[in-house]
Amino acid sequence: MRLTRYFLPVLKENPAEAQIVSHRYMLRAGMIKQQAAGIYSWLPLGLRVLRRIETIVNEEQERAGHIPLLMPTLQPADLWRESGRYDDYGQEMLRITDRQKRELLYGPTNEEMVTDIFRSHVNSYKDLPLTLYHIQWKFRDEMRPRFGVMRGREFLMKDGYNFDIDKEAALHAYNRHMVSYLRTYERMGLTAIPMRAASGPIGGDNTHEFLVLAQTGESEVFYDDRVTALKLGAREIDYDDRAAVADVCREFTTLYARTDETHDGAVFEAVPEAHRKVGRGIEVGQIFYFGTKYSEAMGALVVNDKGERVPVEMGSHGIGVSRLLGAIIEASHDDKGIIWPEGVTPFPVGIVNLKQGDAAADAACEGLYKALAAKGLEALYDDRDERAGAKFATMDLIGLPWRITVGPRGLANGVVEVTSRRTGESVEMTPDAAVARIAEIYAGV
Ligand code: 5CA
Numbered sequence: 001m002r003l004t005r006y007f008l009p010v011l012k013e014n015p016a017e018a019q020i021v022s023h024r025y026m027l028r029a030g031m032i033k034q035q036a037a038g039i040y041s042w043l044p045l046g047l048r049v050l051r052r053i054e055t056i057v058n059e060e061q062e063r064a065g066h067i068p069l070l071m072p073t074l075q076p077a078d079l080w081r082e083s084g085r086y087d088d089y090g091q092e093m094l095r096i097t098d099r100q101k102r103e104l105l106y107g108p109t110n111e112e113m114v115t116d117i118f119r120s121h122v123n124s125y126k127d128l129p130l131t132l133y134h135i136q137w138k139f140r141d142e143m144r145p146r147f148g149v150m151r152g153r154e155f156l157m158k159d160g161y162n163f164d165i166d167k168e169a170a171l172h173a174y175n176r177h178m179v180s181y182l183r184t185y186e187r188m189g190l191t192a193i194p195m196r197a198a199s200g201p202i203g204g205d206n207t208h209e210f211l212v213l214a215q216t217g218e219s220e221v222f223y224d225d226r227v228t229a230l231k232l233g234a235r236e237i238d239y240d241d242r243a244a245v246a247d248v249c250r251e252f253t254t255l256y257a258r259t260d261e262t263h264d265g266a267v268f269e270a271v272p273e274a275h276r277k278v279g280r281g282i283e284v285g286q287i288f289y290f291g292t293k294y295s296e297a298m299g300a301l302v303v304n305d306k307g308e309r310v311p312v313e314m315g316s317h318g319i320g321v322s323r324l325l326g327a328i329i330e331a332s333h334d335d336k337g338i339i340w341p342e343g344v345t346p347f348p349v350g351i352v353n354l355k356q357g358d359a360a361a362d363a364a365c366e367g368l369y370k371a372l373a374a375k376g377l378e379a380l381y382d383d384r385d386e387r388a389g390a391k392f393a394t395m396d397l398i399g400l401p402w403r404i405t406v407g408p409r410g411l412a413n414g415v416v417e418v419t420s421r422r423t424g425e426s427v428e429m430t431p432d433a434a435v436a437r438i439a440e441i442y443a444g445v
């Protein structure tokens with residue numbers, strides 16, 4: 001992408017309404033625009049990151065054996081009357097009446113609808129296990145929408161629903177989600193800690209939230225800080241191996257880590273004082289096991305191997321896809337702007353031409369741009385006729401993790417400069433070596 005042809009409406013001034021750094025940088029970098037309280041347009045740069053996050057979520061869900069589908073944003077009220085949640089959900093639910101006076105709602109979550117799909121088509125334990133998920137817009141009429149995409153009213157969520165024949169199988173599905181989420185967040189450059197939580201309106205008694213530690217987080221968290229050193233890394237996971245998956249969950253949930261809702265001072269006291277930490281966190285996901293709460297209420301029954309009709313065992317599992325942009329920025333920025341982890345960056349690399357119009361510099365930039373594209377790497381090429389300082393400021397603000405700087409002086413010696421946004425470190429090398437270096441960095445991403 002050439003910057004002169006792109007739509008990147010960068011703001012020079014700090015927007016007054018933004019109270020936290022991620023909101024400020026998303027507005028300044030031209031990623032989002034507020035259209036109403038808690039409702040945003042995704043401008044091209046923001047959309048690119050959102051799509052990267054969706055791709056990672058999809059890849060890790062499919063790796064775990066979960067099946068994508070797509071349910072609508074609007075749902076009939078009657079489905080929610082079956083579960084009893086139409087009245088329970090209260091003012092957070094946006095209720096709509098169509099021209100035929102039929103009652104609809106903008107879905108805040110999809111337990112009822114997915115249970116309806118299941119009961120219409122599945123009757124036998126032989127079709128289980130089954131986990132269906134989608135990535136779809138949700139609406140919750142939050143009392144206090146704030147912090148940009150962090151607490152929106154319209155927001156993008158991945159929500160997945162498992163259907164299993166018995167409790168053990170459903171708990172395996174719960175564990176599979178926990179492990180797939182750990183890998184998902186790590187690929188985004190995040191440390192998200194599973195913490196024992198409370199279930200709220202979704203129900204059930206087994207639930208974990210995933211929290212990214214950040215001063216600006218809305219949840220108070222209590223944890224043994226050794227939990228932050230745990231990493232899944234590149235280890236191979238066989239998602240069908242119940243014991244192996246459960247082992248990973250044990251590894252990540254044994255040390256004390258709870259939100260204020262489930263915090264137990266007496267248990268916390270047992271953590272060695274040097275490791276006892278109280279802080280704040282951003283909830284980027286939550287998993288629930290709730291058994292037969294919805295299947296019983298809605299008649300989602302399956303025949304088991306003894307020929308009996310039993311309510312199917314379920315759980316639901318959510319990732320805050322749009323909230324993740326805010327969480328990643330809170331976790332990765334400096335005073336100049338965002339620092340995207342390679343896994344989610346909108347462009348893998350930026351090219352800065354220090355002297356637009358200089359024949360050698362222009363040709364070198366074009367050459368780099370094409371050579372990167374040939375390796376599947378789409379660079380953002382700043383081909384504007386601007387001062388170097390302004391170009392660097394834009395690149396720093398939008399946070400591409402790598403920059404190649406091209407100028408007549410370097411080219412006279414046959415070199416360009418490759419700079420890491422994270423460390424600020426620059427290395428001179430030939431244009432060919434720069435392309436090879438960037439390709440090598442992204443080979444494992
Ligand atoms: N049905 C279950 C799991 S699919 C569910 O709705 N869970 S949830 O309520 O915990 O939401 C899942 C995730 O969506 C949360 O962990 C959070 O990251 C994100 N989320 C929830 N509310 C908002 C909001 N108002 N703005 C942005 N993200 C939100």
